[in-house]
Amino acid sequence: xxxxxxxxxxxxxxxxxxxxxxxxxxxxxxxxxxxxxxxxxxxxxxxxxxxxxxxxxxxxxxxxxxxxxxxxxxxxxxxxxxxxxxxxxxxxxxxxxxxxxxxxxxxxxxxxxxxxxxxxxxxxxxxxxxxxxxxxxxxxxxxxxxxxxxxxxxxxxxxxxxxxxxxxxxxxxxxxxxxxxxxxx
Numbered sequence: 001x002x003x004x005x006x007x008x009x010x011x012x013x014x015x016x017x018x019x020x021x022x023x024x025x026x027x028x029x030x031x032x033x034x035x036x037x038x039x040x041x042x043x044x045x046x047x048x049x050x051x052x053x054x055x056x057x058x059x060x061x062x063x064x065x066x067x068x069x070x071x072x073x074x075x076x077x078x079x080x081x082x083x084x085x086x087x088x089x090x091x092x093x094x095x096x097x098x099x100x101x102x103x104x105x106x107x108x109x110x111x112x113x114x115x116x117x118x119x120x121x122x123x124x125x126x127x128x129x130x131x132x133x134x135x136x137x138x139x140x141x142x143x144x145x146x147x148x149x150x151x152x153x154x155x156x157x158x159x160x161x162x163x164x165x166x167x168x169x170x171x172x173x174x175x176x177x178x179x180x181x182x183x184x185x
Contacts, residue, residue: 032063033170036105038121042073046111051077052159054085064166069099096124110134151175
């Protein structure tokens with residue numbers, strides 16, 4: 001508007017392809033929560049945050065397991081056997097729904113440190129009906145605003161606080177987003 005003040009602007013959101021009625025949160029019968037992260041991970045996409053969550057889970061003896069359906073970009077990270085974290089590797093986009101189904105995750109985590117403008121992997125996550133944990137940044141805030149099983153925290157939430165939210169889910173409780181840091185976008 002600063003450059004073209006007389007232009008007519010129309011907001012056209014991306015409609016979701018499939019609306020899912022998410023299942024109600026039930027008490028867990030398993031002893032470990034499997035959390036998947038979708039896509040290639042770099043520091044901007046949350047590689048360091050994910051590694052910190054895995055290391056915190058190991059240090060505190062939390063029954064959390066992190067699986068990346070995708071690959072790691074950037075620096076090496078601690079993973080199995082040093083931390084409860086593993087990577088599946090590169091995949092083709094059309095394989096993603098099958099790969100998610102094969103993993104049988106309990107939740108999906110987007111540890112991004114930079115705002116997404118849309119996130120195609122978020123579309124795949126929404127179609128699962130699973131709980132989704134993400135930062136209050138960009139597309140995550142907008143697209144998960146009405147998703148009943150979304151837990152949105154500040155982008156700079158410490159790993160221990162993310163893990164506390166995952167543990168709430170494991171106990172059969174509804175994760176409760178915290179107020180987070182002052183750097184929310």
